[in-house]
Amino acid sequence: MKAYKCRCPNVDWLGSIANCIYENGNSTKEIHHAYKHVATRCLQKAQLHYSVKDFENWQQNATKYIEPVAKDDYTTVITHPVEVDIEAYRPYYIGFRDWNRWISLCSRLGWGLVGFWFGIMGVTGILHYSHIVPNLREKLVPKRFKQFVYKYLTIPKVPFSGGLTRMEFFISSLFIILTVLSCSINYTLDVSVYMNSQYFLTLDQVSFRVDLLAFSLMPVVYLLGLRNNPLQYLTGLPHSVMIKYHKVTCLVFVILAMIHSIIWTVDACKEGGYKSWVEWYWSWGIAATTIACLMIAQSLKFIRDAMYETFLIVHQLFAIMLIVSVWFHCASLGWMGWVYSMAASLSWDRLCRIVRILVNGGINSAKIESFNETVLKLEFSKPKCYKFYSGSYVYLHFLSPWYLCWQSHPFSLIESIEDKGKLVVYLKCKRGITKQLAKTVDSCSGSTKILIDGPYGCFPLPQLQDKEIPKIICVAGGLGISSLLPILQKSELELANHRLIWMINDLTYISWMKVTMDELAKRGLVIDIYFTKGSATDGSAIMSYILGTDSSQTDIKDEESEGKKGQYRVHYGKPDLDNLLVMELNSDKKDTKIYCCGPGVMNDQVRKTICKQINLKSERSVELTIENHEW
Structure with missing residues (x-):
């Protein structure tokens, strides 16, 4: 490594090298590339700055004084440029050529x-x-x-x-x-x-x-x-x-x-x-x-x-x-x-993130409602250029508090039933930005400024929509329902053959989703609600949430609430998902698509059950899609 500190300042060595490159180079581009390589070495090893023009000058100057290599040149100091010994040069050429080919x-x-x-x-x-x-x-x-x-x-x-x-x-x-x-x-x-x-x-x-x-x-x-x-x-x-x-x-x-x-x-x-x-x-x-x-x-x-x-x-x-x-x-x-x-x-x-935010209107206002200490509802106007489709989601930046505005988190979207121009997001307050956001809500409502980065998710092809799938089964755990409701909302078929299985451990979840679920029930959807922490004695409380009445005035006989076409079916305790899915799949032989969104354990259980139920001898098609942003 120290040799370059001796070579690079020596004009005779520079002239010899420059002339060797010039005589053996195949093109001007190749010669200049080699000059740059030597210049880089001199810069790295000897901190000397040389240009291609410098090497061209040294080459021209060397031709005036260049001499063949003599035996004494190996043992004495040389004060003039020397010609390359072709026989000695060839092994080096072959070695570097093979090395470059290997590279x-x-x-x-x-x-x-x-x-x-x-x-x-x-x-x-x-x-x-x-x-x-x-x-x-x-x-x-x-x-x-x-x-x-x-x-x-x-x-x-x-x-x-x-x-x-x-x-x-x-x-x-x-x-x-x-x-x-x-x-x-x-x-x-x-x-x-x-x-x-x-x-x-x-x-x-x-x-x-x-x-x-x-x-x-x-x-x-x-x-x-x-x-x-x-x-x-x-x-x-x-x-x-x-x-x-x-x-x-x-x-x-x-x-x-x-x-x-x-x-x-x-x-x-x-x-x-x-x-x-x-x-x-x-x-x-x-x-x-x-x-x-x-x-x-x-x-x-x-x-x-x-x-x-x-x-x-x-x-x-x-x-x-x-x-x-x-x-x-x-x-x-x-x-x-x-x-x-x-x-x-x-x-x-x-x-792309900046463009999406600007196209979505830049700074938007969102209304916040607090249902309890852990869950918030955000509602904001749908941007004019926004294309809403089932399975889409957005990343939201919250501008309050300002020092956390650089953060963004993915949230599933639900199209508002009361106002088609509104989009709704449900989020669980854990820690970080969501916890800080909960503190900004006065009593049970408030507002905040947001940036909307989206939509994300694979844009669906018309042929990939679920329009022609005879049966859809949605399995949701807790707030996972917010990813599945848009799929049912966008379905253009009668929903009587479809099923929604929803497991909750908090009764207030029902009141949040009631308007959307009522609309789906009117279209024929059968909704099974499992209150995993409750018992049959909680039936009146659950039905009061569903019917919007006082629990003391609600008479529960068969744990069902009939809608115009569909119905709610209330169950208590954790469901046997395996048997439940088997019953749904065996109830008919229609092609079925299952959507699942919830805790990882629940998703894995559904995976195992669906794998067992796929019959390769049957003409029936069974598909499973896990809607989950965890990674």
């Missing part, structure tokens, strides 16, 4: 990892949009095969996998296997004058391989984690699935980066320790690896659950710091295209 192979393997994910997304997108062409989906995926996929791949979860379904686990496993193979193949370079030790040659090959694979994954990691991820609209996959793939690719990226850093640390120790590596790109590389490891550590679920708001801001700051660190690490090494892609992805997401 090119590593880059192509990195592109292969990127291509894997875009291939998965492409196939998923074809299946998603095949609904547009009549009968194309059935030709591509026969009904029985689709039921096989549901039963064994897309519905059941893999234990201890972080919530991955079997299909997601299979795709993630393929990716990991491909990464391991990409790290393992083609280490065929021989020892050369460039790398004359097999030990260090192997270290360098492994280091460069994992490094370039990690570089190629960085844009994929960022893209899969974006809120405004264009791949969601290409594939129809929900954000929660993209986040799972984001975590898998991020974990692989960090492992590759750590291997790269460990290898170079070992190399540095062999050459005299960290003091021998004083280049700034080395320090930025250490910073990048450290930040990536910290991002993984602070993303663990128990940390997110304990301090979610802190996690969000720290994670976002780390994402920016990682881009900055990698930028300076690679500025003199190359492969900046991957870094530009990371920065572009993050900038795209932020720009």
